[in-house]
Amino acid sequence: MVPRAVDRSHAELLRDRGTLDAVGEALAHLHGRPSGARRPPARVAQPFTIGELARRLGVSVATVRSWERAGVLAPDRRPSTNHRTYDADDVLDAELAHFIRRGHHPLPLIATVVQEVRTAGDTRTLESALTDWRARVTARGLAMLKAAALLSDYAGARAD
Template sequence: MTTFRPVVLARGHGISAQAVRNYERDGFLPPAERTAGGYRIYTEVHAAALSAFLALIPAYGRSTAGRIMAALTGGDLDGALTAIDHGHHRLLRDRETLTTVRRAVGHLTAEPVSDHRTRTVGELARRLRVTPATVRNWEAAGILGPARDPATGYRVYRAADVRDAELAHLLRRGGYPLEHIATVVRQVRTAGGTTTLARALDDWQRKLTAQGRAMLDAATRLSAYLDRLGLG
């Protein structure tokens, strides 16, 4: 079997020899054999493990990659696969969220608010076909922030508030919790409107695509490592 010194194994992956030793210490690589002089001896199994770990990082994040490799080092294949399943579930959820928000932004862009008059809570509720109590709940959750009429103290909803309410209504129908909707609405506000947010969503799409591709690469390398371990 081919053996490697730490520096040789590290150089082949563009990292330091100390990083390789740290990965072994943390359980991401199997324990290395030692020479009579105490020097580590790495094998093709360690090379496959290191390749798999480094591929898992862009796919699932360093923390999850570490848990997957540590589970395999401990012989817990099911634990490793469960961590992978959770990673795929998160990516799917992110894709669904992105699709929902993109549709909402497209809807709002296609039907801009043409007038700039203010609306009462009742008028806004009728526009969305919800109850005034629902609109007030959105305000309590931080989704809406209407101004107050200085004379009456009543809430007044401007064009931006209507946009935020329509976005909230669409996301709520999609089953998203209020705290999640509040985060999305804040992104619309801080991005300067739906056009800027649409560009941000394009960037998000590219990141999700890159992560999906990374998962495919990681699966290939992880499978090769499992073959080396004789697991499966």
């Protein structure tokens, strides 16, 4: 039972580090720093339709709809037709989501990252939170290493 709990804790720590990496890459993408990704899109003058957005990203319309269902995107709707419209901020969100998705990250994580970027106001706030989060994950990892050493010592003493 203890080995499985330890393994689950390590797996969780690894997932957290992956999430941190994804958020860090997303921030680098937003800043336009080189990270193997394209630069953020230019602002759009008029709203895009779902088909235009899908073509811009090189994905299917069904993919854009799945992102909306997952909470990654929240487009407005035209009152007369109920068709989706994507303004400049929506296009930026979609570009960011597409970038993170290319790293094979799950949609719930992508929705969280996009929402954090939206609500942070600016990327400096998000970078500060990211730095704090990294410190907590590192501290947890170090505590797990110390606990593993103590457990090993205890198990060795019991075996003698």
